[in-house]
Structures are given as C-alpha cells and as structure tokens.
Amino acid sequence: MYSNTTSDPKEREAGAENSLTHTNRCGCLSLDKIPLVRGVSFNGYARAALSMSNIYMNNMLIYFSCKAGGGFGEGEQANMCVNPNVTVYGMKPAALISNILIVAAVLSAILMPVFGAVVDYTRHRRKVGIIMSALLTIITAMQIGTTEQTWFAMALLQAVILMIYQVQLTALFAYYPEIARDCGLDKMTSYATTWSMMQFTVQAIFNGIILFASYYGALGTVRTAMVSQGLTTVFCAFYLTWCWKLLPERPRAHVLPEGRYFVFAGFRQNYRTSKNIWKHYKSGLRWFLLSTIWAEASASAIASTSVIFLYFVLELNAIQIGLFFEVSLVGVIIGTKLGGVVTRRTNPCVSLQLSQVGLGLTTAIGAWAIRDVEVKELSYIWGFSIGIFLGWFYPVENIFFSLAVPKGQEAELAGFFNYCSQILGWLPPLVFTIMIQNNIPLPWALTVVASIFIISIGLLGMCGSWESIIKEANTIEIDIIGAESEVVVDEINGENGNATNGENGDKNSGENKTIDA
Secondary structure, three states, rough: OOOOOOOOOOHOOHHHHOOOOOOOOOOOOOOOOHHHHHHHHHHHHHHHHHHHHHHHHHHHHHHHHHHHHHEEOOOHHHHOOOOOOOOOOOOOHHHHHHHHHHHHHHHHHHHHHOOOHHHHHHHHHHHHHHHHHHHHHHHHHHHHOOOOOOOHHHHHHHHHHHHHHHHHHHHHHHHHHHHHHHHHHHHHHHHHHHHHHHHHHHHHHHHHHHHHHHHHOOOOHHHHHHHHHHHHHHHHHHHHOOOOOOOOOOOOOEEEOOOOOOHHHHHHHHHHHHHHHHHHOOOOOHHHHHHHHHHHHHHHHHHHHHHHHHHHOOOOOOOHHHHHHHOOOHHHHHHHHHHHHHHHHOOHHHHHHOOOOOOOHHHHHHHHHOOOOOOOOHHHHHHHHHHHHHHHHHHHHHHHHHHHHHOOOHHHHHHHHHHOOOOOOOOOHHHHHHHOOOOOHHHHHHHHHHHHHHHHHHHHOOOOOOOHHHHHHHHHHOOOOOOOOEEHHHHHHHHHHOOOOOOOHHHHOOOOOOOOO
C-alpha cells in the first residue's frame, strides 16, 4: 500500500524541465515567463467570459419562460414578467435556473469519473481539455440563436455546457498541485491570487463591454444576452486554444487492470481514493474534501440563483443586473487580495473558514435587508459584499488543496477534488426549487442555501494544525489507486521530459520537480 508512482525518489521528481525553459525554479520567475502558468491564466480569461455570459443567458431564459407561460403584462409592462407564479413545462419561471443546475450537477456526478479515468489511465489529459474546450466554444456559439421558439432547447444545452465546463476543469486542475509542490505556500499563494485577480479583472472588463453595448444600443434582455454569447464565443476560441497550446501532454499514470471496464474505472477509483484518504490523511485532506462537497454546492448555488432574486424580488432589468455583477466583480478583486493577505497571516484552513462565514452571513442577511428597498441601487452594496467573500473563497480553496495533496498523486486527486466540488451540486438547487414551487419567499430560499456553509465550516474545524497537514502531505506516500493498477514507470521517465520542450528530453530525469500549470 505504501508506495508512490516510482520507487526511486529521483524518478518521482523526473521531468521538471518540460514545464520551464529555465532552471532557477519558481522564486526568480515572473508569471509571464512560465508558459504553463500562463496557460492556466489564459484558461481563466475564457472562464471569466463564460461565467459572466451565464448571468445574461440565465436572465434571458427566465424572460422567455415567463413569456411562454403568459406571465407578461400589458401596455408599459408588455416586456415584464408581472406574474411569476405562472408555470411552463410544469415549473415556475423562477425554478428554471435551479432546475438547470440540478440537471448539470447530476450529469457531472455521472460523467466526471469517466473522464477522470481518461486523465489517469491514458495519455489524453490534454486531449480531454482540448475537446471539452472546443465543445464549450461550439455550444456557446449555438446559444446566440436563443429565441422564443428555441429557448427550452437552449436551456437544456445550458445544463450540458455546465457539465462540459467541469470536465474541462478536471483536466486543467491536474496541473495545479505540481506547481504548489515545487514552489511552496508563498509562491503558490502568489500564483493563485494572480490567477484569480486576472480572471476577475477580465470578467469585469468583459461585463463592462456588454453593459456599454446594452446601454448605448438599447439592446434589452434578449439582444444583450446574444451579444454576450457572441463575445464569449470569441474569448473561448482564442484563449482556450492558447491555453492548451501551452499546457503539455502528460503520460498516463496507471494501466487499466485487465478485465476492468473503462467506464467504471473512475467510480472504482473514487471509491478506493475515498477509503485511502479517510484512513491515511486524517489531519487535513479528508476534512477538506468533505468540506468542499458542501461549500462548493452552496457557493455555486448562491452565484447562480442570485439572478432569480434580482429579477423577481428587486425587479432589476438586464442593465441593472449587469451593474450589480460589475460591482460584485470589483468586490471580488478586492476580496482576492484580502484573502491572500489573511492566508499569509494565518493559514489556508483558517482563511477558508473565515471566507465561508463571511459569504454565508452576507448572503442571508443581505437578502432580507434589501428585499423591500425603494432605491434599487442599494442592492449594489450587497453585491459588492458578496463579491469580496467570493473573491476570497475560491483562490484560498485552491491553495489548501494544492498544498494538502499527497506527493505523486496530483493527477488522481485533482480529478477527485473537482468531483467533490460537484457531487452535491444538485442539493441546494433542489431545495431552492422545492421552496419556490411551494410559494416560499425567495429570501428564505437564499437563506437556506447559504446556511449550508455551516456544515462546511464545521468539517474544516476538524482539521489538525496546518503544520500537521503539510507534514502529512509530504511524508505519507500512498498509491491512492490501490494494488489493482500497474504503474507506468518507464513511460513516466521517458515522456515527462519532452512533453513540451523537446530540447529538455530525458536529461531532466531526477533533476527537478514538475511544475505543470
């Protein structure tokens, strides 16, 4: 049981130069001189556009669903949903987005282990990222054609694109821990903060462009969403292509045991991984991953269902909703820096708990505080506050994972980490839908979704000291796949060194650790 990918420590650290064109390691390198780290940044730019366009797309889908159900008014209210209690396809318009999230989460829970097996048992980690990126671009382009006749089909595609988004992240996240292993807490904190800052800055710029076009072009809800989807298609085509040109091919880590079916290999792997983590990583990793299951479910639901609250409770139009999220993004940028400072002064575990406390309380209290305000612009203060804690939460979560993951198991656990972030993603939207369908006020629905953070915070409280978490990750070496699969030692030694820079080749074996992002 106690083994790593190879028996020789030098072999375990083989192939570092495939990710760097310099030999002086992390400390002296700027972000823009490391091609693989730049690749992660470019991927973030595309995700920034996807995240923002998702807001406008959801707003348009609510608009069309209410119109299809006969909920629009007359005269000056001819383009407004004045009756949110109408139903279409058996659901209220307010429940449409949460139902999309439910379908996406279920699809992710079923399909992500299959693609996780591709990342681990084959040489196709990079190919998975490329294919999923192409699908993201194509479907985003298709959604430009959302109309009164096609909106329900596009809503179904919205669930599919959310699942594809997660699969693409599974391939991308497999590169993260190797950077952290090489660079340590301070440098990884700097990288994670920079990635998040750049992503959210691009998201704010993207949203600013959409707001400018919507305001001066008097586009309205539908055409604003179409413009957003069109610009997102350009972002995806450009930045995702650039990203996967910079990220290298990686060798397969294990051989699928004879007689095993590929489609079930990921589920078996997740089961064995869960057992091994529970048994051997008692200080940090097991509690962090359990916490992630609940925290990610709540955070994702808050970000997505807030559009419903803004549309039906505050009655904001497309431009006002866009401004709400623009202000939120300013908060996110500030929160990312704040989270980095708090993480350095405390540790990632404490910082992650504080971010969740802030996000949960801000969401719940704010939903009740602004529901009856006459000045709608006061809602922007709520958006700014939510943004601060979201900007704090996500990079700190990535830092915790990157430093708590055991040596030699980066690819396997990156997929498992992403799977944990999705496995309960259906629960908060399901609760939200049930409450909406039973006429429970939206502030209560958001409060219940935010309260799920309480479980996550409690699980993080079970972690040991940060020193014990780091020691556990660096000293306990487990073959997390188990005895069923064979380790591909020769392939690792032979391919790691020339994945991206042929000049490095096999000479790098044993000289440096890998830094693959």
